[in-house]
Amino acid sequence: MHAYSQGLRHRRLLLFSALPAAVAAIAGALSSLASPTSDQAPPPVNSTSGEEQHFPLAISPSPIVFEVLHSGESAKKSLVVRNSQAAPLTIERIEVTCLCIRIAPVPIDVGPGETKTLTVSFDSSSEPEFEGGLSVQITGYLSENKIAFQTQAKIDVIR
Secondary structure, eight states: OOHHHHHHHHHHHHHHHHHHHHHHHHHHHHHHHHSOOTTTOOOOTTOOSSSOOOOSEEEESSSEEOOOEETTOEEEEEEEEEEOSSSOEEEOEEEESSTTEEEESOSEEEOTTOEEEEEEEEEOTTSTTOOEEEEEEEEEEOGGGOEEEEEEEEEEEEO
């Protein structure tokens, strides 16, 4: 066999004999990434167990639970916001995950130590055939998109 061919054959043997060890090392590294130990585990996303999230405004009630409504009916509930901060806060806007929920008045200023009442309105008249349970996410925002509070409105609609 030619010396050049012998050198290639020897390098291939070395490469293939080292391949299982390299694959095992890569697999080990990947498995440690896929299943981190308990002290390395990232916190769960949107976890509600354990500590509650802390926002600048406290709210009550949370969640907002509407009585059982019939299709096409509307209802209103109060949402009390309390500012325990040392500075005044302004709720600039409120986003909801269903247009069947409206909240007023917005914008609204809440001074230090002050409480204000918002009206949460549910109106199913735009979807009179809807029947079932709704859980609507409600998020209030201060300036610069800072979250002021979060809650849910829970509604059961029957025929």
